Amino acid sequence: MADQVNKVRRNFVESVTTEVIKQLLDALLEDSILNDGEKDSVLEENSSRADKARALVDKVRKKGDAACNKLITHLQKEDPTLFFKLGLSCVQPAPAPAAELQAKQELSLTLIPTTEAFWKEKQNDKKIYPVTKDNIKNRVALLITNIKFTNERFNRKGAEKDEENMETLLKALGYEVVKHTNLTGKEINDALMEFSTHPKLKATDSVVVVIMSHGKLGAVLGVNAKHGISDNEKQDEFPIDNIYKHLGPERCPELLNKPKIIIIQACRGERAGSVLVCDSASGDCDDVQQSASSCEEDIEDDTLQCVHKEKDFISLLSCTPDTVSYRQTDRGSFLIQYIVEVFNNFAYAEDIEELFRAVMQRFEDFPVQNKKQMPTKDRCTLIKRFYFFPGLSAV
Numbered sequence: 001m002a003d004q005v006n007k008v009r010r011n012f013v014e015s016v017t018t019e020v021i022k023q024l025l026d027a028l029l030e031d032s033i034l035n036d037g038e039k040d041s042v043l044e045e046n047s048s049r050a051d052k053a054r055a056l057v058d059k060v061r062k063k064g065d066a067a068c069n070k071l072i073t074h075l076q077k078e079d080p081t082l083f084f085k086l087g088l089s090c091v092q093p094a095p096a097p098a099a100e101l102q103a104k105q106e107l108s109l110t111l112i113p114t115t116e117a118f119w120k121e122k123q124n125d126k127k128i129y130p131v132t133k134d135n136i137k138n139r140v141a142l143l144i145t146n147i148k149f150t151n152e153r154f155n156r157k158g159a160e161k162d163e164e165n166m167e168t169l170l171k172a173l174g175y176e177v178v179k180h181t182n183l184t185g186k187e188i189n190d191a192l193m194e195f196s197t198h199p200k201l202k203a204t205d206s207v208v209v210v211i212m213s214h215g216k217l218g219a220v221l222g223v224n225a226k227h228g229i230s231d232n233e234k235q236d237e238f239p240i241d242n243i244y245k246h247l248g249p250e251r252c253p254e255l256l257n258k259p260k261i262i263i264i265q266a267c268r269g270e271r272a273g274s275v276l277v278c279d280s281a282s283g284d285c286d287d288v289q290q291s292a293s294s295c296e297e298d299i300e301d302d303t304l305q306c307v308h309k310e311k312d313f314i315s316l317l318s319c320t321p322d323t324v325s326y327r328q329t330d331r332g333s334f335l336i337q338y339i340v341e342v343f344n345n346f347a348y349a350e351d352i353e354e355l356f357r358a359v360m361q362r363f364e365d366f367p368v369q370n371k372k373q374m375p376t377k378d379r380c381t382l383i384k385r386f387y388f389f390p391g392l393s394a395v
Helices: 002-015 018-030 036-044 049-061 065-078 080-085 116-122 133-137 159-172 185-195 241-247 334-346 352-362
Strands: 140-145 176-181 207-212 219-221 237-239 260-265 283-285 313-317 326-328 376-378
Touching: 002 049, 002 065, 002 080, 018 036, 018 049, 018 065, 036 049, 049 065, 065 080, 080 116, 140 159, 140 185, 159 176, 159 207, 159 334, 176 185, 185 207, 185 219, 185 237, 185 241, 207 241, 237 241, 260 334, 313 352, 326 334, 334 352, 352 376
Parallel strands: 140 176, 140 207, 207 260, 260 313
Antiparallel strands: 219 237, 283 326, 313 376
16 A cells, blocks of 8 residues: 555645645544644645645655555545546455454455455556456356255255355356256256357356366266266266366357356265365265266367467366365355355455465364365466456446
8 A cells, every 4th residue: 555655646746635635634633543743744844735745645654554545545535536546546455364264253244345446456457357347247157056866865955055155146246147956967068058158258257157066076967967886887977178168269259368267066086085074963075986087189270360278267176186075954065155255255355366265275274173175276277367346336
């Protein structure tokens, strides 16, 4: 914040009015940023308006970032025209690492909105994916949740809560949610193919795909899946690699150079060496046998535009390879619980990679330490930072 004030110091001194200077001094006095003597010295020891402005800025700047943030916040209220002319932003304090989160009752249960100023500050940064208000109006997400299986023993109790929580979060982030429940592997693939032709993709800034089911290494299982079958026996499954094929530039050019965020809540094996214990007695897991996944062979045509085969993706998988992930039967999976918690509280100021890192850090904070689960960022090809800017469309 002090750096931001330094950058606009000259323009502030040239543009701020005497009346606004007095209003800022009164506000900073109420905040205990300045005392009576400091306020009086700005007004009485400087004859010109510019000197008063210069003295005010310098006094606050020397008091550090918190004081500068207060000055910027009050300027936005007292003279919004000057505030935007200077390109300032009164960003809230940076979110603490997830491992340092406060007690649950101190966290917001709904999405904290970003500020218009924070969005404006990011608009000209070439290291950030562009986001406009029109883009936000055209956001679309795919949500697939398998809850009930042909074999009722494999029903995923608590997954209803995951579906509800993710739908609420995605809508709060500005996404129209295309929702499917209880699909076979083929139906999941068909849903991805249909989604890749959605009319909003051309105008959106990003997409989110969330798939929640039982799983194994490299695949998500359909509702007709069987547990305990041999690797060479045909299984009802959806290869995760198909997501990248369907949404990649060859099959979905509308998403070229746009972030594609993938979240998969499913086991990737059945080993018990790295699992998460539920903090209640009612726990469950999404584990089945593992199998290897395959990658599509690269094809290039010199007569067409050459683009990266796979770019602008980021995926968060619920656990490391070969291990299981757990859910509570009354509250849903830990992954989705923590995603909602982290996004609600920190998406206003953090990009997607930092949000995913914070979700991963939450898995360090458990009362039972003899079992673990660690989500994994996978196939991250984002070349810039992506911010959701939650609540911007309503500003």
